[in-house]
Amino acid sequence: MSDLVARPGRRQAGAARFEVLVPPPVDGSTRARLGRLSLSHGDVETPQFMPVGTNAAVKALDPADLRTIGASIILANTYHLYLRPGHERIARLGGLHDFMAWDRPILTDSGGFQVVSLGDLRVVDDEGVVFRSHLDGSTHRFTPEHAVAVQEALGSDVAVALDEPVPPSSPREVVAAATARTHRWAERSLAAHGRPDQALFGIVQGGLEPDLRAASTRFIAGLPFDGICLGGLAGDETAAEREATLDVAVPLLADDPRPRYLMGLGSPADLLEAVHRGVDLFDSVLPARVARNGQFWVPGGRLNIRNQRFLDDPAPVQDDCPCLCCRTFSRAYLAHLFRAQELLAYRLATCHNLTFTLDFMARIRAALRAGTFPASLPELRARAAPSSARAAGVQP
RNA sequence: GGGCAGGUUGGGCAGGUGGUGAGCCCAGCUGACUGUAAAUCAGCCGCCGACGGCUGUAGAGGUUCGAUUCCUCUCCUGCCCA
Numbered sequence: 273m274s275d276l277v278a279r280p281g282r283r284q285a286g287a288a289r290f291e292v293l294v295p296p297p298v299d300g301s302t303r304a305r306l307g308r309l310s311l312s313h314g315d316v317e318t319p320q321f322m323p324v325g326t327n328a329a330v331k332a333l334d335p336a337d338l339r340t341i342g343a344s345i346i347l348a349n350t351y352h353l354y355l356r357p358g359h360e361r362i363a364r365l366g367g368l369h370d371f372m373a374w375d376r377p378i379l380t381d382s383g384g385f386q387v388v389s390l391g392d393l394r395v396v397d398d399e400g401v402v403f404r405s406h407l408d409g410s411t412h413r414f415t416p417e418h419a420v421a422v423q424e425a426l427g428s429d430v431a432v433a434l435d436e437p438v439p440p441s442s443p444r445e446v447v448a449a450a451t452a453r454t455h456r457w458a459e460r461s462l463a464a465h466g467r468p469d470q471a472l473f474g475i476v477q478g479g480l481e482p483d484l485r486a487a488s489t490r491f492i493a494g495l496p497f498d499g500i501c502l503g504g505l506a507g508d509e510t511a512a513e514r515e516a517t518l519d520v521a522v523p524l525l526a527d528d529p530r531p532r533y534l535m536g537l538g539s540p541a542d543l544l545e546a547v548h549r550g551v552d553l554f555d556s557v558l559p560a561r562v563a564r565n566g567q568f569w570v571p572g573g574r575l576n577i578r579n580q581r582f583l584d585d586p587a588p589v590q591d592d593c594p595c596l597c598c599r600t601f602s603r604a605y606l607a608h609l610f611r612a613q614e615l616l617a618y619r620l621a622t623c624h625n626l627t628f629t630l631d632f633m634a635r636i637r638a639a640l641r642a643g644t645f646p647a648s649l650p651e652l653r654a655r656a657a658p659s660s661a662r663a664a665g666v667q668p
Numbered sequence: 669g670g671g672c673a674g675g676u677u678g679g680g681c682a683g684g685u686g687g688u689g690a691g692c693c694c695a696g697c698u699g700a701c702u703g704u705a706a707a708u709c710a711g712c713c714g715c716c717g718a719c720g721g722c723u724g725u726a727g728a729g730g731u732u733c734g735a736u737u738c739c740u741c742u743c744c745u746g747c748c749c750a
Contacts, residue, residue, distance in 0.1 A: 326704050347703070385703045393705080406705040432703080475703090506702045535703035542702075558702040565701070565708065580696065610707090611695090618707050 288471030288498040290531045303550030306640040311377040311429035312469045316345045318552035328372040332618040341627045347555045351383030359425040367427035380428035382419045384435040416457040417464040424467040433461035435475040440509035447479035471498035482520045489521040499531045506536030522550035540632045540656035559629045563621035569628045571655045582607040595627035
């Protein structure tokens, strides 16, 4: 199995080690695999979901909550922490882990996503991105080298190369240009990176165009990154388009010893299909955000806790859920908390949806470990909260 | 018993002193949210065969070409005086 471990002589051996514990079956019925990613602050079992803590905090939760819900790795954001409180300040205070009192692995996103999410607050050229701060309007130039330097200062377990994502529906020439730029930035990121206890992941772009996606996958996989991110998805594409794109990219990585990380994917139904197509790592704001907006994920569906009918409902959100919320409180209480805008509502809801998501991933891993994965797809699909109608490609 | 002020679509209001009241906030309902400028946003929220119609300003009458507006009576609410 040594050929599945990061190649010796790689830029920084030891910062990340990925082992495939249960490879996909040879019959090709699924590309799903069980793995373990070893990082400076601990091991991550894959397939795995990473809760997002953009500002060095998973909104509404503290590190004890994160441990309780079973988070083994979380995300933080380079751009946001650079702006506030500043990466140098965090470095002076002992690094990101000490700063936020989280001693398990952290992956920092490069700020590439802000290239799209901040809309008209940025200008991109070959050198990098100029952001106009959403906080105070000041301008900041982000280059691949700068993004690496900020992440080295933060001290995350995994840094990510700066990229230029574009909406999946963008015209081909827009996708092609952004993908080419992402490739140049990938090489510059590798050249700039030197922190030996930190892994560096590169990002594949290529939109939904099969040839562009394939070429980008080959290009990024040809560079000595520690992991391969699939970017530019989880946007405005349909689930079918996303899955077709995975069917283009992942087979090209079949013999690659590194973890595959689909950036931004979050609904259980979407996660399951991506795992089936060979993805190891995920992150998304979705479970936490919809939780704060009053939507609770339960087996086979979802509850909008603000619906009037829950005001008199003494049952827990989900009978067999081990989370703080379901163990302790009724739907009626939660319906009240949301109406009263009590802060506890957001913590409980976030605990529940992240517990649901992480438990769902654990069920997938259990099936992989037991060798029952492709067979258990119907059962897992039934449990997954359904995607939105738009994401499923259903016409309104 | 007398006086004053009121009664607007589930609740709370705005407006309207003779010439088009379906406007706001709650509440409610439905969507959306996917590498977080999001504890947010959008739509609906009197009735109907619904790109358009109809009804509606406590109730009943009256004056008027026309009444939410003016007059009369009744009911209801609040305050003050007995």
